[in-house]
Amino acid sequence: xxxxxxxxxxxxxxxxxxxxxxxxxxxxxxxxxxxxxxxxxxxxxxxxxxxxxxxxxxxxxxxxxxxxxxxxxxxxxxxxxxxxxxxxxxxxxxxxxxxxxxxxxxxxxxxxxxxxxxxxxxxxxxxxxxxxxxxxxxxxxxxxxxxxxxxxxx
Numbered sequence: 763x764x765x766x767x768x769x770x771x772x773x774x775x776x777x778x779x780x781x782x783x784x785x786x787x788x789x790x791x792x793x794x795x796x797x798x799x800x801x802x803x804x805x806x807x808x809x810x811x812x813x814x815x816x817x818x819x820x821x822x823x824x825x826x827x828x829x830x831x832x833x834x835x836x837x838x839x840x841x842x843x844x845x846x847x848x849x850x851x852x853x854x855x856x857x858x859x860x861x862x863x864x865x866x867x868x869x870x871x872x873x874x875x876x877x878x879x880x881x882x883x884x885x886x887x888x889x890x891x892x893x894x895x896x897x898x899x900x901x902x903x904x905x906x907x908x909x910x911x912x913x914x915x916x
Contacts, residue, residue, distance in 0.1 A: 767806075767814045767815060767816045768809075768813060769816075769862065769864040770787040770807075770815045771785075771864050772785050772786070772817070772864055772866070773786065773866050774854050774868055775868040776850065776854075778845075778848045778850060780845060781825075781842070781845065782843075782868065782871055783841045783843065784838050784840050785805060785839040785840075786837070787815060788810060788837045788838070789809075789810040789836065790807040790808065790810075790834065790839060792807055792808045793806075793834055794806045794807065795830070795832045795839075797827045797830035798825075799827055799846070801821035801824050801825055801856065802818065802819075803818060803820075803825075803830075803841075804818035804819075805818070805839075817864070819854070819855055820857065821843070821851075821854065821855060822851040822853055822855055822856050823846065823851055824845075824846035824847070825844060825845060828844075829844025830842070
């Protein structure tokens, strides 16, 4: 069973032009990330105990492979993936089935405004985050997560 690879926990969030995947894997080595234009994302790495982790996702929409960046930190690896066309994705994955249990919504990123461009409108995030049905809001700085309440509920 030693050869079985495991899934790290993956947290996701989006902006109108990017998707962020935060892979919870401290001190990972041999990190390999592949992004293909039609939305195929694959990740593999070796964990601190030498165990191998990998997963691949078929993302909801097309992406720009050159616009995919990976930043490895001590606790996690953050991949930002550039969408081919700006716009909110209804969900992370192409498949309509419920995503695998290791894929979760990133509630921290949802409120976390660390991009300079959007710092100015951080103050009104709170109202928008609680508003119902504001899909029409095309505010770049806002992270829009569909079915916020539904997701919290399960």
